[in-house]
Amino acid sequence: MKNNMPHSCDRRRFLRHLGVSAAVSPFLQGLPGFGNVQAAAGGTPRKRVIIMFSPNGTIPDEFWPKIGGGGETDFQLGRILQPLAPYKDRLTFLKGLSNKIQGDGDGHQRGMSCLLTGTELFPGNIMGGSNTPAGWAKGISIDQELKNFFQANPATATRFGSLEFGVAIPDRADPWTRMSYAGPNQPVAPIDDPRRMMEKLYGKRDNKQTLEGIIDQVDGELAKLSSRLGKDDRALLDKHLTLVRELEKELARPDSTDQLSYPMPEIDPKIELVNENTPRISRIQIDLLVNAMANDMARVATLQYMRSVGQARMDWLGVKDGHHGISHEPDNDAEAYENLIKINTWFCGELAYLTEKLATTPEPGGDGTMLDHTLVIWLNELGKGNSHSLDNIPFLLIGGEKASGFRSGRALQIPEKTPHNRLWLSLAHGFGHPIEQFGSAPFCTDGPLSLS
Numbered sequence: 001m002k003n004n005m006p007h008s009c010d011r012r013r014f015l016r017h018l019g020v021s022a023a024v025s026p027f028l029q030g031l032p033g034f035g036n037v038q039a040a041a042g043g044t045p046r047k048r049v050i051i052m053f054s055p056n057g058t059i060p061d062e063f064w065p066k067i068g069g070g071g072e073t074d075f076q077l078g079r080i081l082q083p084l085a086p087y088k089d090r091l092t093f094l095k096g097l098s099n100k101i102q103g104d105g106d107g108h109q110r111g112m113s114c115l116l117t118g119t120e121l122f123p124g125n126i127m128g129g130s131n132t133p134a135g136w137a138k139g140i141s142i143d144q145e146l147k148n149f150f151q152a153n154p155a156t157a158t159r160f161g162s163l164e165f166g167v168a169i170p171d172r173a174d175p176w177t178r179m180s181y182a183g184p185n186q187p188v189a190p191i192d193d194p195r196r197m198m199e200k201l202y203g204k205r206d207n208k209q210t211l212e213g214i215i216d217q218v219d220g221e222l223a224k225l226s227s228r229l230g231k232d233d234r235a236l237l238d239k240h241l242t243l244v245r246e247l248e249k250e251l252a253r254p255d256s257t258d259q260l261s262y263p264m265p266e267i268d269p270k271i272e273l274v275n276e277n278t279p280r281i282s283r284i285q286i287d288l289l290v291n292a293m294a295n296d297m298a299r300v301a302t303l304q305y306m307r308s309v310g311q312a313r314m315d316w317l318g319v320k321d322g323h324h325g326i327s328h329e330p331d332n333d334a335e336a337y338e339n340l341i342k343i344n345t346w347f348c349g350e351l352a353y354l355t356e357k358l359a360t361t362p363e364p365g366g367d368g369t370m371l372d373h374t375l376v377i378w379l380n381e382l383g384k385g386n387s388h389s390l391d392n393i394p395f396l397l398i399g400g401e402k403a404s405g406f407r408s409g410r411a412l413q414i415p416e417k418t419p420h421n422r423l424w425l426s427l428a429h430g431f432g433h434p435i436e437q438f439g440s441a442p443f444c445t446d447g448p449l450s451l452s
Contacts, residue, residue, distance in 0.1 A: 030295030057385030105134030111381030118439020166190030327385025375400025
């Protein structure tokens with residue numbers, strides 16, 4: 001395995017040739033010597049995108065940066081964004097984008113299910129707080145569009161194509177809980193149980209009650225291959241195995257059994273029971289996400305925190321009331337204002353953890369770090385919670401210069417009420433997918449935004 005395999009090689013046949021089972025494939029497929037990253041013989045560098053969602057709007061005065069006299073590169077971060085201060089030069093703010101999709105559904109439903117699809121909702125029977133009842137979105141979401149684009153090319157195809165991670169997602173399915181769509185009427189459910197995600201990534205084990213022994217069952221085969229790996233491949237494999245072992249131990253902790261899932265709430269609960277283990281689950285999910293991408297299991301991922309209209313009570317922040325209820329309080333309610341800053345700063349802190357993991361993980365095969373090759377997008381379904389505004393939705397891009405070609409370190413003022421469809425066109429074009437329309441056609445007539 002010291003020589004690079006061609007992309008077209010049948011990996012299962014190759015593994016059989018080596019005398020090992022397909023169970024070792026998740027540990028090998030991301031190694032440069034296994035052939036699915038840029039090779040010395042002119043392979044294509046990896047390009048990845050991660051979309052992170054947090055709900056119920058933001059505090060605009062503390063999210064949007066203060067721009068100085070030096071223009072778009074001269075800006076100061078507000079209170080919410082302080083966790084990302086070490087990566088200020090990797091940030092790009094896009095102020096002025098609006099979700100202009102009209103039709104069925106209330107603001108939260110269209111805000112959530114039209115966010116990544118850029119298209120209308122079907123008529124349905126899910127009644128929101130106002131307007132007409134609605135169903136699922138009428139089109140594919142941008143993450144799944146990019147997944148399909150990558151998967152159509154053998155040089156960029158991966159085992160899963162995309163991975164959908166969740167944190168504290170209620171056990172229910174409606175337009176408030178789904179942002180990814182494989183196509184019209186095809187919502188994609190995120191996985192918010194780390195054990196289920198581990199099983200998805202590494203397969204079900206003989207002992208179905210725990211995840212212990214993932215590595216034990218393939219350890220002998222990996223040892224058998226060790227002498228046939230190059231130095232860099234061995235180092236990457238050791239790092240992968242170390243993380244999986246750490247996650248196995250974390251998930252096997254005695255206090256984990258009842259703490260990694262959430263009770264099913266009422267249809268319209270006053271408070272959703274989000275336990276204090278949520279911060280721990282968030283970090284496990286981020287570790288799994290970065291590790292999966294480092295090992296080229298997928299090049300597209302979403303990370304969804306909670307849901308639109310979610311009433312999560314974040315006790316670990318000292319916030320005793322439900323998030324959605326707090327977001328509806330007037331601007332002059334000082335306690336609600338401060339609690340919303342706490343909540344949104346916590347989300348930003350999780351984003352900063354993800355950013356740090358990417359920035360400190362060398363890009364497999366060389367050429368900088370994973371953050372250089374991964375564009376992270378943080379977004380929300382609303383611009384402001386108490387007004388249900390779909391204008392000035394908080395869009396923040398991080399890193400990914402070698403993936404998308406977008407320049408970082410800028411606070412851009414896009415013309416007011418620019419359709420967010422144009423951002424998704426820009427994203428597709430930046431990743432080499434020059435589509436002329438995404439979502440609702442009337443909002444694509446001006447083409448992609450200029451972000452390079």
